[in-house]
Amino acid sequence: MALVYKDSVNSKNSDNSDQYFMEQAFNLAQQAEKINEIPVGAVVVYQGRIIAEGFNQSILHNDPSAHAEMLAIRQAGKYLNNYRLLDCTLYVTLEPCPMCAGLLVHSRIKRLVYASPDLKTGAAGSAFNLVCNEQLNHQIVVTGGVLREQCSQLLSSFFKRRRAEKKNKKLKSKRFIN
Numbered sequence: 001m002a003l004v005y006k007d008s009v010n011s012k013n014s015d016n017s018d019q020y021f022m023e024q025a026f027n028l029a030q031q032a033e034k035i036n037e038i039p040v041g042a043v044v045v046y047q048g049r050i051i052a053e054g055f056n057q058s059i060l061h062n063d064p065s066a067h068a069e070m071l072a073i074r075q076a077g078k079y080l081n082n083y084r085l086l087d088c089t090l091y092v093t094l095e096p097c098p099m100c101a102g103l104l105v106h107s108r109i110k111r112l113v114y115a116s117p118d119l120k121t122g123a124a125g126s127a128f129n130l131v132c133n134e135q136l137n138h139q140i141v142v143t144g145g146v147l148r149e150q151c152s153q154l155l156s157s158f159f160k161r162r163r164a165e166k167k168n169k170k171l172k173s174k175r176f177i178n
């Protein structure tokens with residue numbers, strides 16, 4: 001499947017800062033993992049500084065909209081005192097879902113950088129493309145694959161562990177019944 005790597009103006013410098021900011025998003029993803037949420041983290045950067053951050057907290061808050069991107073974007077709006085995040089970049093460890101991709105368009109964010117593609121539901125080019133769609137009134141510059149290995153590894157080991165835990169639980173309850 002063709003992925004979207006649109007940022008052709010990437011200089012060596014912005015490559016380095018992309019790595020740096022994705023590292024920060026990765027640290028947040030690890031915080032999500034600690035509380036058993038799907039390990040996804042996000043930061044919003046404005047004028048070279050992190051102004052907002054978030055990690056998945058849907059289970060914790062019984063809130064299906066509490067995705068890393070959603071929380072970071074809300075915080076960034078408050079910080080800037082503006083509902084438009086003009087000239088901001090969102091770094092996130094997993095390609096945004098359709099809900100978050102829609103939010104990014106509403107926020108008028110300039111650029112999106114993600115680590116792992118989400119081939120099943122990613123809405124920045126993998127399964128859909130909502131962030132750079134002519135039918136919508138705002139298009140976002142997208143860079144994919146920054147720290148991909150590291151962030152994918154965190155996700156896959158999380159799901160592996162969770163599957164093992166579920167299997168264990170099942171086995172235990174079987175034993176109990178017998």
Ligand SMILES: [Zn+2]
Nearest residue numbers: 067097099100
């Ligand atoms: Zn989302």
